[in-house]
Amino acid sequence: MKPIDPNHVRGHLDDLILAALERQAGHGWDICRRLEQSSGAALVVKEGSVYPALYRLERERLIAGRWEDGQSERRGPRRRVYRLTARGKKQLAAARGEWLDFVTVMGALLGAPA
Amino acid sequence: MKSLRREVERVVAPLQASPWRKDRMREELQAHLTNLYEDERTRLSDSDALAAALSRFGEPAELTRSLQQSIPRIERIAWFTFPGHDFGKRRPGESTTAHILRTAWYVAAWSVAANIVLIAVLPVIVALSRRPAAPERPSLVTVAAFLGLCTLVQIAAVTLLPLCCDLARRQVASFKTAPHRRLRHATLAALGWLGATSIGAGGVAIVVALFGPLFKIPIVNLRQFGLVIAAAAAITLFLSLIQSWQQARAAQQFDDLYGEAEVAE
Numbered sequence: 001m002k003p004i005d006p007n008h009v010r011g012h013l014d015d016l017i018l019a020a021l022e023r024q025a026g027h028g029w030d031i032c033r034r035l036e037q038s039s040g041a042a043l044v045v046k047e048g049s050v051y052p053a054l055y056r057l058e059r060e061r062l063i064a065g066r067w068e069d070g071q072s073e074r075r076g077p078r079r080r081v082y083r084l085t086a087r088g089k090k091q092l093a094a095a096r097g098e099w100l101d102f103v104t105v106m107g108a109l110l111g112a113p114a
Numbered sequence: 115m116k117s118l119r120r121e122v123e124r125v126v127a128p129l130q131a132s133p134w135r136k137d138r139m140r141e142e143l144q145a146h147l148t149n150l151y152e153d154e155r156t157r158l159s160d161s162d163a164l165a166a167a168l169s170r171f172g173e174p175a176e177l178t179r180s181l182q183q184s185i186p187r188i189e190r191i192a193w194f195t196f197p198g199h200d201f202g203k204r205r206p207g208e209s210t211t212a213h214i215l216r217t218a219w220y221v222a223a224w225s226v227a228a229n230i231v232l233i234a235v236l237p238v239i240v241a242l243s244r245r246p247a248a249p250e251r252p253s254l255v256t257v258a259a260f261l262g263l264c265t266l267v268q269i270a271a272v273t274l275l276p277l278c279c280d281l282a283r284r285q286v287a288s289f290k291t292a293p294h295r296r297l298r299h300a301t302l303a304a305l306g307w308l309g310a311t312s313i314g315a316g317g318v319a320i321v322v323a324l325f326g327p328l329f330k331i332p333i334v335n336l337r338q339f340g341l342v343i344a345a346a347a348a349i350t351l352f353l354s355l356i357q358s359w360q361q362a363r364a365a366q367q368f369d370d371l372y373g374e375a376e377v378a379e
Contacts, residue, residue, distance in 0.1 A: 028142060029149045046172030047150065048125070051142060052180035059186065077145040080138075 004043045013045065013053045014062075015095040018088050021063060025083035028054060054082060062088035117164055118147045120371055124174045130193045131185045139181065147171055206372045210365065214276045222269040229261045260325050267317040275310050275350075276357060282306030283358040283365070307354050314350025319343050 009016065020026070020034040031054075032047045057063045065082045084092070107113040122143045126136050150170050154163035171177075182190070201220060204213040237254055285303035289296055322342060 028146050046177075047146060047170050048143065048172035048177040049180060051139070051146070052177070052184040055139075055181070055184035059184070076148050077141045079145045080142050 002042065004039065009043065009045060013049065014057055015092065015099070017050065017053055017057060018062060018084060018092040018095065021082055021084045021088070022092060025081050027068065027079040027081050029079070031082075057088070058082070060087075061085055062091050115148070115151065116371060118151060118167075119144060121168060121171070121174065122147060123371060125177045125181065128178050129182055129185065130190045130195055131182075132189055132193055135185065135189070204364065204368050210280055210361070211277070214280055215273065218273040218276060221272045225268045225272075226265050229265045233258045233261055256325075260321075263321060263324065267321060271313055271317055274313050275354065276361070278306045278310035278313065279354050279357040280306075280361055282310070282354070283361045286358070287362065287365075307351060307358070310354035310357075311347050311351045314353070315343050315347035318346035 016035055017031055020031045020038070024030075026034065028047070028050050031050055032045065035043055035045065054063065054065070058065050062085060063082045064085050065080045068079045068081055104113075122140055125143060126139050129136060129139070131139075147167060150167035151163055154166040154170075158166055202217045204210070208216075236257060240254065282303040283306075285299040285306065288299045292299070319339075322339065326339075
């Protein structure tokens with residue numbers, strides 16, 4: 001698959017993060033890896049850009065974060081683990097609905113139905 | 115790794131956010147950047163891995179902009195910083211003494227400028243005032259001399275006081291590195307704080323002794339004068355101890371980012 005232009009992702013990053021956290025909680029590093037794997041390495045975002053989105057989502061209470069516990073064998077700075085909240089789940093469902101509508105309309109306009 | 119910490123600092127330092135939010139961002143970004151670097155190092159040399167990690171991380175200025183937008187508006191306003199606010203930060207390669215002198219003279223220059231403006235404006239204010247001059251009111255020359263003396267005291271204070279505190283701070287820091295000379299370090303540290311205290315108390319003493327009578331400051335006897343000086347000394351000593359602590363903290367943070375250990379990396 002051809003790599004996706006990161007500019008196309010702009011505006012959807014928040015929803016992508018919510019989707020990445022749907023099944024399992026994770027920190028920024030996990031989220032980047034999940035996005036990479038789910039897209040078959042076609043989607044490569046600038047990894048630092050995930051954090052402003054995470055802070056925004058946390059502020060809107062769509063996700064909740066807590067510091068990784070001290071039992072981890074990993075050395076170095078702590079990481080913050082994020083999980084989806086009930087509000088985040090609702091937002092994700094709404095985003096999926098909007099996306100389906102968008103794809104349907106765009107597909108019809110471009111002559112390439114989804 | 116200091117290169118990574120410096121990169122994170124480039125992103126976080128300019129943010130208008132509370133210190134605790136910045137600390138949280140530092141820690142998270144540092145953890146992520148370290149992971150990126152370690153990931154790249156499995157297939158690249160150290161320097162190439164660093165470049166690749168930074169490229170994957172994103173452009174610092176862009177990241178700073180995005181992070182700034184993620185901070186609540188009220189916090190942005192509360193921690194608003196004016197352009198050039200970081201003049202007081204120590205620059206890489208700058209010694210602590212040079213840093214102290216640079217910032218001290220910057221503050222002194224502003225103080226001189228403010229007093230000059232005040233001296234220039236005072237005659238206008240007096241001329242515009244419609245109230246009749248009280249016979250005991252000090253003359254403009256006296257007021258100008260008072261402000262001039264205050265400026266000199268301020269310059270001496272902002273220059274010498276931080277230097278004395280820095281001397282004390284260095285001596286305390288030497289406790290660990292040279293434990294066999296603790297008595298010497300303790301004596302010098304005490305002298306540093308004593309010097310700072312003397313500067314504060316001395317400045318107040320000069321100003322009060324010379325101009326108190328002219329301004330009718332109700333300090334009539336030696337006991338009251340002594341009490342004012344003792345209070346000034348106590349306040350200066352307290353501020354000096356705080357300043358030494360702040361200097362130690364700043365020096366530690368500076369060494370973490372730009373210290374000599376970097377050479378060994």
